[in-house]
Structure formats: C-alpha cells, structure tokens
Amino acid sequence: MFTYLKDDLKAVFDRDPAVRNIFEIFLCYPGFHAMLFYRLSHGLWTRKLYLLGRFVSHLGRFFTGIEIHTGAKIGRGFFIDHGMGVVIGETSEIGENCTIYHQVTLGGTSWAKEKRHPTLGNNVVIGSGAKVLGPFRVCDNAKIGSNSVVVKEVPENATVVGVPGRMVMSGVKSSGVDLQHGNLPDPVAKVVSCMMDQIHSLEKKVSALTAEQQRLVEQLERQRETEADSE
Numbered sequence: 720m721f722t723y724l725k726d727d728l729k730a731v732f733d734r735d736p737a738v739r740n741i742f743e744i745f746l747c748y749p750g751f752h753a754m755l756f757y758r759l760s761h762g763l764w765t766r767k768l769y770l771l772g773r774f775v776s777h778l779g780r781f782f783t784g785i786e787i788h789t790g791a792k793i794g795r796g797f798f799i800d801h802g803m804g805v806v807i808g809e810t811s812e813i814g815e816n817c818t819i820y821h822q823v824t825l826g827g828t829s830w831a832k833e834k835r836h837p838t839l840g841n842n843v844v845i846g847s848g849a850k851v852l853g854p855f856r857v858c859d860n861a862k863i864g865s866n867s868v869v870v871k872e873v874p875e876n877a878t879v880v881g882v883p884g885r886m887v888m889s890g891v892k893s894s895g896v897d898l899q900h901g902n903l904p905d906p907v908a909k910v911v912s913c914m915m916d917q918i919h920s921l922e923k924k925v926s927a928l929t930a931e932q933q934r935l936v937e938q939l940e941r942q943r944e945t946e947a948d949s950e
Contacts, residue, residue: 726795727754734798734818750799753785757793764789791825794841801847808836810854813843820847820865828853828870840875 731744731751738744744751756779763772772789780786784803787793791807794815799805801821807813810833811825823845827835834854839845843857846865851857857873864880873879878888887909 723758723795724755727751727758727797730796730798730816730818735800749783749785750802753779753783753787753799753802753805754793754797755779756783757787757789757791760787760789761791761793791836810834811836812838814839814841814859816841817843817845819845822848824850824852826850826852837869 728741728744728751731738731748738748756775760772760775760779763769763775769789776787776789785799785805787805787807788809788811790809791811791813793807793813794817796816797813798818799820800818804822805819806824806826808825808827810827813825817839825837825839829835837851837853838856839851840857840859840861842860843862845851845857845863846867848866849863850868851863852868852870855870855872857863857869858875858877860876861873862878863869863873863884864878866882867880867884868882869879869884871884873884874886877886879886881887
C-alpha cells in the first residue's frame with residue numbers, strides 16, 4: 720500500500736506544474752486524498768471487510784467529492800487532477816501512470832453482477848467531463864478528450880473526442896507533456912478545413928471553365944467576322 724502511495728505522490732509532482740512541495744500535496748490535493756482513502760478501503764475490501772471498506776470509501780467521497788468504489792483496481796502512479804465529481808465504478812480497472820481530470824465517469828451500462836465498467840491500459844489520459852461507459856478496454860497511451868462520451872473500445876495510442884466518441888488520431892504515441900495538455904485535434908475544424916479546400920478547388924475549375932468559354936466565344940466571333948468579310 721505504501722509503495723503505491725509513494726508512486727501516487729510522485730505522479731502529482733511529475734504531472735502538476737503548480738505543485739511546490741510535499742506538504743502542499745498532503746494538505747491541499749483532494750485527488751491525492753482520495754487515493755489515500757481508496758488504498759486503505761481497497762485493502763480492507765481485499766481482506767473481505769466489505770462494510771468497513773465501503774464506509775472508508777464513503778468518508779473519502781464526503782471529504783473529497785471523488786467517488787472510487789473499493790472494488791476498483793487501480794495501478795501505480797494514478798493521478799486525479801482537481802477531481803471534483805469523479806466517479807469510478809466497482810469493476811473498473813486502471814493501469815499504471817493514468818491521469819484523469821474532474822467530472823470524469825468510469826461507469827457501467829448494466830445492472831448485472833458482472834464486469835460492467837471500463838478497463839484502462841497504461842498511460843491513459845481522460846479529459847474533464849468525459850464519460851467512459853461499458854465493459855470495454857481503453858488501450859495503452861490512449862487519450863479521451865474533454866466531455867466525450869465513449870461506449871466502445873479505444874485502440875492503443877488513439878485519440879477520441881466527441882459525442883459519441885470518435886477516433887480522430889491513431890497509431891501515434893505522444894510524449895508525457897502532450898498527454899497532459901492535449902492539443903487534441905478538433906474534428907469540426909478539420910471538416911471545415913476540408914470544405915474550404917473543396918471550395919478552392921471548385922473555384923479553380925469554375926475559373927478555368929469561364930476562361931475556356933470566353934475563349935470559345937471570342938473564337939466564334941472572329942469566325943463570323945471572317946465569314947462576313949469573305950461575303
């Protein structure tokens with residue numbers, strides 16, 4: 720447990736440029752406080768002290784505004800930035816060095832007592848307000864944009880944005896800084912850019928056709944003038 724907390728503490732230093740010292744993290748970072756409550760409650764849960772584990776988890780939710788079910792499995796170096804409104808369901812599984820922002824939900828779409836929440840690979844980043852719903856996998860190094868709603872598997876190194884979530888980039892592994900601060904592509908801007916390219920292409924074709932029409936008109940007029948002179 721303490722080894723995991725050491726990695727969680729290091730994750731805050733590595734991924735939040737606003738942090739100044741370890742005391743600030745212990746006193747002022749609800750995301751880290753939530754992990755303290757989670758690590759303790761999960762330890763109780765794995766020892767089959769279910770009620771006590773849930774009670775500790777409930778205290779964590781009360782003090783931090785972050786709800787992590789004691790049954791969730793979370794790897795090393797997990798970082799919740801800001802954190803308010805985060806919900807992580809019972810059968811969620813989270814790999815190492817993942818980052819999620821406030822208002823993120825890792826939720827289920829079924830009431831059955833089975834695997835119903837998502838599984839995150841390593842180095843996954845989920846932007847604020849995103850909803851990841853269902854028992855599928857978000858593979859390593861994937862990014863999910865803010866306020867996206869994702870209901871199907873996300874491939875490795877992919878970037879997903881929108882409602883419903885759609886992949887706008889795949890197969891490109893980003894650095895840690897890019898994963899933090901995103902620079903996520905804008906699919907609407909991309910569509911507008913493609914439309915503008917099409918418009919420019921059509922304008923060139925229209926100009927060419929207009930010039931050709933003018934040339935033919937002038938040629939016809941010269942031909943008529945020649946015929947009139949010959950008469």
